[in-house]
Amino acid sequence: MSGGAQIHDGPVMTAHRAGLVGCRSCGRVWPEETTTCARCGARLSPPDRRCLQAVWAWLIAGVVMYFPANLLPMMSTQTFAGLQGSSEATIFEGVMQLIDHGSYDIAAIVFFASIVVPIAKFIAISWLALVAGRPATVDQAHTRLKMFEVVEFIGRWSMIDVFVVAILSALVQLGFVASIHPGPAAASFALSVAFTMLSAQSFDPRLIWRGLPLRRRSNDEDDGRNDKTE
Amino acid sequence: MLRDNACTPQLAAYLDAMTLHATLDLSTGEGLLACPRCDALHVDEELTSGETARCVRCGTVLAKPRSGAFGQLIALSFTSMVLLMGAVFFPFLEISRMGFGNATSLFGVALAFADGILLPLVVAVLVMIVGLPVLRAFLLLYTLVPLAQGRPPHRHAATAFRWSEVLRPWSMAEIFVIGTSVALVKVAGLATVHLGPAFWAFCALIIVNAASRGFMCQTTIWDAIEDGGLKTDGRELVEAPEAGT
Numbered sequence: 246m247s248g249g250a251q252i253h254d255g256p257v258m259t260a261h262r263a264g265l266v267g268c269r270s271c272g273r274v275w276p277e278e279t280t281t282c283a284r285c286g287a288r289l290s291p292p293d294r295r296c297l298q299a300v301w302a303w304l305i306a307g308v309v310m311y312f313p314a315n316l317l318p319m320m321s322t323q324t325f326a327g328l329q330g331s332s333e334a335t336i337f338e339g340v341m342q343l344i345d346h347g348s349y350d351i352a353a354i355v356f357f358a359s360i361v362v363p364i365a366k367f368i369a370i371s372w373l374a375l376v377a378g379r380p381a382t383v384d385q386a387h388t389r390l391k392m393f394e395v396v397e398f399i400g401r402w403s404m405i406d407v408f409v410v411a412i413l414s415a416l417v418q419l420g421f422v423a424s425i426h427p428g429p430a431a432a433s434f435a436l437s438v439a440f441t442m443l444s445a446q447s448f449d450p451r452l453i454w455r456g457l458p459l460r461r462r463s464n465d466e467d468d469g470r471n472d473k474t475e
Numbered sequence: 476m477l478r479d480n481a482c483t484p485q486l487a488a489y490l491d492a493m494t495l496h497a498t499l500d501l502s503t504g505e506g507l508l509a510c511p512r513c514d515a516l517h518v519d520e521e522l523t524s525g526e527t528a529r530c531v532r533c534g535t536v537l538a539k540p541r542s543g544a545f546g547q548l549i550a551l552s553f554t555s556m557v558l559l560m561g562a563v564f565f566p567f568l569e570i571s572r573m574g575f576g577n578a579t580s581l582f583g584v585a586l587a588f589a590d591g592i593l594l595p596l597v598v599a600v601l602v603m604i605v606g607l608p609v610l611r612a613f614l615l616l617y618t619l620v621p622l623a624q625g626r627p628p629h630r631h632a633a634t635a636f637r638w639s640e641v642l643r644p645w646s647m648a649e650i651f652v653i654g655t656s657v658a659l660v661k662v663a664g665l666a667t668v669h670l671g672p673a674f675w676a677f678c679a680l681i682i683v684n685a686a687s688r689g690f691m692c693q694t695t696i697w698d699a700i701e702d703g704g705l706k707t708d709g710r711e712l713v714e715a716p717e718a719g720t
Contacts, residue, residue, distance in 0.1 A: 257532045258516045260509040263501050265516075267509020270637055271697040272537065274504030274516065284701055285637045292514055343661065351660045354653070390512060390533055401644055404603070408647075408654030411600045413662060415584040416568050427596060435599065442644060451514040454532065 259454070266291050269449070292451035293378075300374045303444035308367055310437035315360075318428035320410045335430060336360065336406060359406040359434070362399055366441050369396045370448065377452040389453045396445050403438045407431055508694070510535055528694075538694035545623040545699075551687040552612040552619075558676045558683065559609050566671035568655070570662065580673060581605065600651075607646035608680070614639035618696065621703070628703040636696060649681045 260267040265274045270287035282289055290296065318333035334342060336359050343352035369392055376389065410431045414424075500506065508519040510530040517537065522528055524542035529535065541547075562581065569578040585601055618636040621628050629635075652674075659668055 257513075259514040260504070260507070260516050261514055263516060265501070265504045265507070265509070267504075267511070267514055267516075269511045270640065272508045272511055272694060273697070274507040274509045276503055284697060285633050287637055339661075346660070346663075348660045351657050355657060386513075387533070397644075401647055402650055402653075404647055404650050405654045405657060407596075408600065408604075408651050409658045409661065411596060412568070412655055412658040415597070416570050416579060416658075416662070416668075432596060435596070446644070450512045454513040454515075 259451075261292055261451075261455075267451075269451075290449070292449055292455055294452065296447055296449045296452070297374050297377060299447035300370065300444050303440050303447060304367065304370050304374070307363075307437045307440035307444060310433045310440060311363060311367075314430045314434035314437050317430040317433070319406065319430040319434070320413065320428050321426050323424050323426075333428060336434070339406075355406060355409070358403050362403050363437065363441065366396055366400060366403075366445070370441070370444055373448060373453075377448075378455045380456040381453070386453050386456075390450055393445075393448065393450050393453065400438065400442045400445055403441075404435065407435045407438070508537060510537060539692050540695045541690055541692065544690045544692060544695065545619050547690045548687060549616060549619050549623055551683050551690070552615045555608060555680055555683045555687070556612045558680045559605055559612075562673045562676040562680070563605055565673040565676065567673040568659075569669040569671055570666050571669075578671065580671075603645060603647045604651045604677075607642050608648055608684075611639045611642055611646055618700065622696070622699045626703075628700050632703075633697075633700055636700065640693065648677055649684065652677050652681060 260274050264277050266277050266279060266289050267274050268282040268285060268287055268289055271282060271285040273282055273284045275282065275289060277291065279289055281287070315336055317335065319336050319339055321333040336355075340352050340356045340360070343349075343355060373389060373393055373396075381389070410425075410427045414427050506519050508517045509515070510517065510533060512535040513530060513533040515530055515532040517528075517531070520528075522538055522540050524540050527539040528537045530537055564580050564582050566578040566580050567584075581601065581604075585597060614635040617629060618632045618639070621632070655674060655677075659670075662668055
């Protein structure tokens, strides 16, 4: 019953084709016109492109917040009440400081979590939303689902930098010796990550499979008729 | 049985194969399960413990019942509540430099920032690392304790369990631990830092969460809530077929 070998790539009966709607929270199947799942209470929505509006809206909000998050200082460090100077660092400068310290592994984690992952997520979600519901082959659908799962899994890890700033500013309360304060970028970065997570959650992965042909395109001679999608 | 306009010959054959298996009703969805990832319809069967049901199309795990899972989940939820209590009140990190020491628990930090402009950030962080994990443990206990004892579920158990699943991505204790280690490196040049018991409580929490995830089978819990008499409409009476797939 388990294992990839049993994955079946022929036509599959879906709830939508049967005139039913499946609950994404508990899996229960209801007649299409039902709006609330009577088992778990979740709102039922058919797998259509309507959910993409929410995806785009949250994604744009996330991108908008990402600019101040990178341009404004993430935290400011003051040593000896400013006698040794105070410094402000954006996310990228923070990574450079870590490299100067010689801690390359931590610098790599921060660089990956706060710069690579958010940008990759913006690109991946926009791509998923653009191709959602378009005709696709089974292999493409599997790739898209894999990508969606990666985006869903990795999104929360971008919060690392926010936690770093929160911990540092909370613990380095050494008064006149040294102090660290979070900058405005911390809040906008946290919001950007949260909005992008909401965007990924709004995406309905069932859309990925909507564009599959009803029959396998194994025979070339009836290719024209096989283009029929749901 | 099926809407006429949706019925093509292939589907009819496919459905015939499906109808041989169990009592299901395609007009009401009775006895069926839809994959949350790809919408493929499956016949809802009782699995024996240790089996794993995967979606035929996308391979998503649909159900993986494990014997004694409810008891394990209850124990793990209690563990995580106890660990979180420790994580809040025991010292988290201890920092010292030139004789000035400062040991703080998360609770102390929260009090120190209670009237600053940083309040929103501190509240958000505390909610994500402590509030939501405690709330999720509580919701899971609320759902599972009556079920494990064979009693009917509490009122709103379905809502409680659904929220515990909705909040899962927002509880970020493990990310906080990685964040702490990054912070340790950053502060290393500035002062000496010692790890407190609360830090180790968070580390233990990661392991507890991973174990809890391993035992968690949403489908089994939904079925149990339904079988327990909450919001039923007779659908739980679907019998397991003789020829299992």
